[in-house]
Amino acid sequence: MxxxxxxxxxxxxxxxxxxxxxxxxxxxxxxxxxxxxxxxxxxxxxxxxxxxxxNLTARTLAGSRVDVVGLAICRPARQLGLEPFYMEFISGVESVLTEHSCSLLLRLVRNLDEEVGLQESWWRGRQIGGSILVDFRADDPRVAAAQRLGIPAVAVGHPSLTGGLTSVWTDDATAVTEAVRYLAALGHRRIARVGGAAALGHTSIRAAAFDEAAGALGLAGAWQVATDFSGDAGARATRSLLTASAPDRPTAIVYDNDIMAVAGLSVAAEMGLRVPEDVSLLAWDDSQLCRLTHPTLSAMSHDVHGFGAEVARTLFGVIMGDGVGSHPVPTPVLTPRGSTAPPR
Amino acid sequence: MxxxxxxxxxxxxxxxxxxxxxxxxxxxxxxxxxxxxxxxxxxxxxxxxxxxxxNLTARTLAGSRVDVVGLAICRPARQLGLEPFYMEFISGVESVLTEHSCSLLLRLVRNLDEEVGLQESWWRGRQIGGSILVDFRADDPRVAAAQRLGIPAVAVGHPSLTGGLTSVWTDDATAVTEAVRYLAALGHRRIARVGGAAALGHTSIRAAAFDEAAGALGLAGAWQVATDFSGDAGARATRSLLTASAPDRPTAIVYDNDIMAVAGLSVAAEMGLRVPEDVSLLAWDDSQLCRLTHPTLSAMSHDVHGFGAEVARTLFGVIMGDGVGSHPVPTPVLTPRGSTAPPR
DNA sequence: GATACGGACTTTACCGGTTAAGAAAACGTT
DNA sequence: AACGTTTTCTTAACCGGTAAAGTCCGTATC
Known part of the structure; x- marks a missing residue:
């Protein structure tokens, strides 16, 4: 070039x-x-x-600040386009970066090894002053890499996954528990959960919390399905959950994002089931989409924009030398709308 | 930092x-x-x-290539999160950049002046090797700025808006005409269009094409409403269009994106109108959302991911010294689904 | 055997800033 | 008036590369 x-x-x-x-x-x-x-x-x-x-390049080379922060996202490019979460998250990050005249270096990677390599070359090449790490897995290699290199980084994920890195996280376990309790309180005894990619750390946290909550409440049935977060996968999962004959069928389904919940809504309609009379649906991440469907979707709602902003603020703190810390942001809160009701 | x-x-x-x-x-x-x-x-x-x-910084300073391309998006940050279009577009751009080990520098700006300033400082500071310009307006100041500075740039928009810059564009006028003809062929005589932000160049192109097509077909009624692309605005627009008493009410509505069409679907349901029996809806930009609703949304569909990829490829061409050119990508094609039918 | 030439490296001068160390002027002190 | 301080500014080295201009050497040419 x-x-x-x-x-x-x-x-x-x-x-x-x-x-x-x-x-x-x-x-x-x-x-x-x-x-x-x-x-x-x-x-x-x-x-x-x-x-x-x-000239920022010269300034950087001469050894002072670097006003770019990195964000690598490790999902297939085509799948990413669909996730309202990321765009909203990024816009939150940007809103804070902009105040500091700082830019975001964005890159999609195919796997974690590639990301580790990228972060290393970004950092060693002084392309970035710090980095935002997302989508943590169990034993994530990025924790060790970031520490070894000394990259100022903020990990978006539960501290149990992010090791010694400063983390910003939502208490998904509590949120899942609240969701299950809410549905149980409505009278549901058979509840299913359509989860995200099994490899993701927050998916297993949610899955474990779901099992535990279901056990504690002595539910008659508790199913979980893993998906890739896409609408199609959400539709398939919903279809397979709802084809069971009436007494064995779940009467409520919790989804891991809102796209899949929208898909679920449409599958229910296509199968002749009414929402919420025959089956209740509960979304996650509550983008405006949830208010645009009919019925509107109840959701575990969550200020994703603010989350992104908090992550960026925390990163600036780390760059400025703040010690390692764990920053919880508000737990997603239940927002009941038209898609949840007592079972018949 | x-x-x-x-x-x-x-x-x-x-x-x-x-x-x-x-x-x-x-x-x-x-x-x-x-x-x-x-x-x-x-x-x-x-x-x-x-x-x-x-070290890329040093390499850049020493005057060889810059392997970063810029993308500034000029919309309120909160609104951006909602647009499936951009995330999909970006993922398409990224898919090509990645092949060239090139990164994307992303920045949200509040207005065009800020963007012009940003592009200039990016370029003069050698932060970027080229830039992608989106959301063109009439007499867009970025055209002159990019030319004056000599920034290798690709303008996403119709050549009539992008002056002497290399452009990549979809033939929206033809697509709008096709949409209107399709609805007319189904028997609709009163058609409305819920458009995007009035200031945007492609909005006025679509608006003009809509008027012309409606005129040419001698429709009994043709309405247009401008919005900010948000689902809420789409809902409001739909509500106001459908409150008219039956004979004066449009029997078909074309939307400028898919979020607004989803909102329209829900407004119709809330008003007790059946889709497509009482009113037909036609979306634009066809993300997977359109296949997840009930009924599924007919749409002017369009490979946004591929569009982004083509933009990136074109930008590499410009950076390598290709002359100014105009690169049309395939016109959005009508994809009939469940939300359009003849009027009763 | 002197001359020219091409291949394989090295030298050196940047790129556009930062920063430590040095120098000149201004100031206060005795 | 001589002398230490401070303030204000300049010099020069450096950041980590690139690239044009040199150097050295083996060999083909006449």
């Missing part, structure tokens, strides 16, 4: 125009002491007149 | 270990002639043993 030449104005031009050395210009632009107010002004005026701003 | 010190291995270390000068290492890693196979091997071996890879 070659660059078309452009008349570039550098620190030298500014220095010349202000009648000082480039060192002085550097001092001025970094707000460091050692310059009189008068020269400082002259320098800024010259810079403004020339439309100059410090 | 300060960086934690890390033992960095540089080109000098590799050179020392291979017993050559750093210039030789540079030649080897850029696959340039002037080295014997033997030394080349020694250099690569040394690099592998030390785990070295060229």
């Amino acid at each position: 070659t660059a078309t030449p452009t008349p570039r104005v550098t620190i030298k031009d500014v220095a010349a125009r202000a009648g000082v050395s480039k060192g002085a210009v550097s001092l001025a632009f970094n707000h460091k002491p050692g310059l009189s107010e008068a020269t400082r002004d002259r320098i800024f005026r010259a810079a403004r007149e020339l439309g100059w701003a410090p | 300060t960086a934690t010190p890390t033992p960095r291995v540089t080109i000098k270390d590799v050179a020392a270990r291979a017993g050559v000068s750093k210039g030789a290492v540079s030649l080897a890693f850029n696959h340039k002639p002037g080295l014997s196979e033997a030394t080349r091997d020694r250099i690569f071996r040394a690099a592998r043993e030390l785990g070295w890879a060229p």
Whole structure:
């Protein structure tokens, strides 16, 4: 990739125009002491007149800050497009980065090894000042890698998965328990859960919490199905759960995202089952989609935008030298809408 | 943002270990002639043993390639999360960038002036090797800015909007016309269109095409409403269109994205109107959402992922010096599903 | 056997900043 | 007036690469 030449104005031009050395210009632009107010002004005026701003690449190379943070997402590209979660998450991250004139370096990777390699080369190549790690698995290799390299990183996931990294997480176990209790309180005794990718750490946390809650409440039936988060998979899972004959069929289903819940809604309709009379559905991640369906979807709702923002704020903290910490964000809260009701 | 010190291995270390000068290492890693196979091997071996890879920042500063492309999106951050289009588009872009070991620098901006400033500082600061420009408006300031600066850019939008920039675009006018003709052929005489943000160039292209098609077909009624693309706005627009008494009410509605169409579906249900018997709905951008509703949504469907990929490929062409060009991608094609039928 | 030439490397000068160390002027002290 | 301080600014080395210009050497040419 070659660059078309452009008349570039550098620190030298500014220095010349202000009648000082480039060192002085550097001092001025970094707000460091050692310059009189008068020269400082002259320098800024010259810079403004020339439309100059410090070159971040050079600045980075010279060893000061790097104002880019990395985010690698490890899912098949086509699947990603469908997930409302990520776009909302990213927009939350961006909202904080922007305040710091910081940009996001985004990359889709095919597997964790590739991600580890990418993070390493980003960091060693000073491409990023810190990184956001998402979608943790059990024994995730990124924990060790980030620590070995000393990358300032924030792990999005439960501390049990993120080892010694600073983490930002939602208490999914409590949320799942609340969801199950709510449905049980409505009178449901046979509840199913359509979960996400089995390899993902938060999926197993939710799965375990679901089993435990179901056991504690002595439910008559508790099913779990793993999917890839896609609408199609959600539809398939729902179909297989609902084909059982009436007494053995679940009367309520909890989904791991909202796309799959929407799919479930449509499968129920197609099978001639009414929601919520014949089967109750409960979504997760509550994007605006849940309010656009008919009936509207009850959901475990969750400020994903704010979550992203909190992750970015925490990352800035880590970059500034804050010690390792664990930052829980508010637990998803149950938002009952039209898709849940007592079973008949 | 300060960086934690890390033992960095540089080109000098590799050179020392291979017993050559750093210039030789540079030649080897850029696959340039002037080295014997033997030394080349020694250099690569040394690099592998030390785990070295060229520092992109330094490489950039030294004036060769920049392997980052920029994408600034100018919409309120919260609204963005909702648009399936962008995430799918980005994933398409990424799929091509990844092949070239290239990353995407993503930034949300509040307005076009901010974007122009950002593109300029990215480019002058050599942060990016090229840029993808989206959401064109009439007399878009980015056209002149990109040309003045000489930024290799690809404009996503109709050539009439993107001036002298290389563009990649879908023929929205033809697609709108096809949509209207299809509905008219089903027997609809009163058709409405729920459009996107009025300021956007493609919105006015679609609006004009809609009017023209409606006129040409001599429709009895043709309404258009502008929205902000959100589901809520789509719901409001649908509600106001459908509250008219029966004979004056549209019997078919075309939406500018799929989120609004889903919202429309639910508004119809809430108003006691059956889809498609009482009112036909036609979506745009056809994400998997359209196949998950009940009834499924007919849509003007469109490979958004492939669109993004094509944009990225075109950008690489521009960066490599291809002349200005206009690259149409396939026109959205009508995909009839369950939400359209002849009016009663 | 001197001359030219091409291949294989090395040297050196940047790229556009930062920063430690040095120098000149201004200031206060005795 | 001589001397230490401080303030203000300059110099020069460095960050980690690239690339043009040199150097050295073996060999083909006449």
